Amino acid sequence: MMSSNKSPNRMQLLQEINEVSLAVNDILLFLDTHPCDKKAMDFYKDTASRRRELMTLYAREFGPLTVDDALESDGDTWKWMEQPFPWEQEGGCR
Numbered sequence: 871m872m873s874s875n876k877s878p879n880r881m882q883l884l885q886e887i888n889e890v891s892l893a894v895n896d897i898l899l900f901l902d903t904h905p906c907d908k909k910a911m912d913f914y915k916d917t918a919s920r921r922r923e924l925m926t927l928y929a930r931e932f933g934p935l936t937v938d939d940a941l942e943s944d945g946d947t948w949k950w951m952e953q954p955f956p957w958e959q960e961g962g963c964r
Contacts, residue, residue, distance in 0.1 A: 883928050887935070890921045 897914045904910055929939040 878927065878931060880932055883924065883931070887921065887924045887928060890917055890924060893917045894921055 894914065894917050897910055897917065900910055901907070901914060925935060925939050928935055
């Protein structure tokens with residue numbers, strides 16, 4: 871997990887977002903067939919909360935990954951199209 875006392879590395883933060891997102895998606899599939907499993911529901915709540923925290927942190931540091939996080943970027947302007955997307959970084963499409 872990221873330490874809270876320094877600025878995150880973009881690639882490390884993206885990796886953690888990917889890992890937590892996979893866990894969220896996986897537990898949602900499990901809950902589709904086990905809707906009354908309290909441990910699974912607790913795990914979903916924890917991982918979904920962590921994903922939201924990471925997405926907000928990413929938006930504040932590097933720009934929004936999804937349009938849902940566009941308002942998490944600092945400032946009073948619409949930043950959605952102002953920053954390069956993650957796949958455009960380091961030898962990407964641009």
